[in-house]
Amino acid sequence: MVGLELPQSVADILIAMAKNRADDKEWRYPAVGGKVSIPLTSSDKRENFFLDLYRGRINLSKNTFQSRARGIVILARLDVGGPPHRNPDGEEVPAPHLHVYREGYGDKWAVQAPLHRFPNLGNSWETLRDFMAYINVTDPPNIRRELLI
Numbered sequence: 001m002v003g004l005e006l007p008q009s010v011a012d013i014l015i016a017m018a019k020n021r022a023d024d025k026e027w028r029y030p031a032v033g034g035k036v037s038i039p040l041t042s043s044d045k046r047e048n049f050f051l052d053l054y055r056g057r058i059n060l061s062k063n064t065f066q067s068r069a070r071g072i073v074i075l076a077r078l079d080v081g082g083p084p085h086r087n088p089d090g091e092e093v094p095a096p097h098l099h100v101y102r103e104g105y106g107d108k109w110a111v112q113a114p115l116h117r118f119p120n121l122g123n124s125w126e127t128l129r130d131f132m133a134y135i136n137v138t139d140p141p142n143i144r145r146e147l148l149i
Contacts, residue, residue: 011101065077
């Protein structure tokens, strides 16, 4: 893995840790082909995170929601409406799929997005809310919902 590698136990703690908005800024959900990185922080302010939102340029149903810790470590990523993903063992996982940090591999492994966690995959706004719940955002950032998401 390129970049910072974490022990699995630390990554699991960071994923489960309560995350709060870092400021009261109003963020705009990205326009077609856009992206935004929103800072988050732990309740005790000792850990910083980012919530990254990416929106497809051609395929309007393509969205990626990602959680990063320590600047560069991808803890979780949900890919909706994109191409399938090939895991290191050769297994192909269709979209929507969920990447969760795995020691030694980073975000290279994916599983099909669990429908019990992400029941509204056709609705970008609801899926974003479900993803924030999955990564334990307890005080969400102010994200302005655009007309066509």
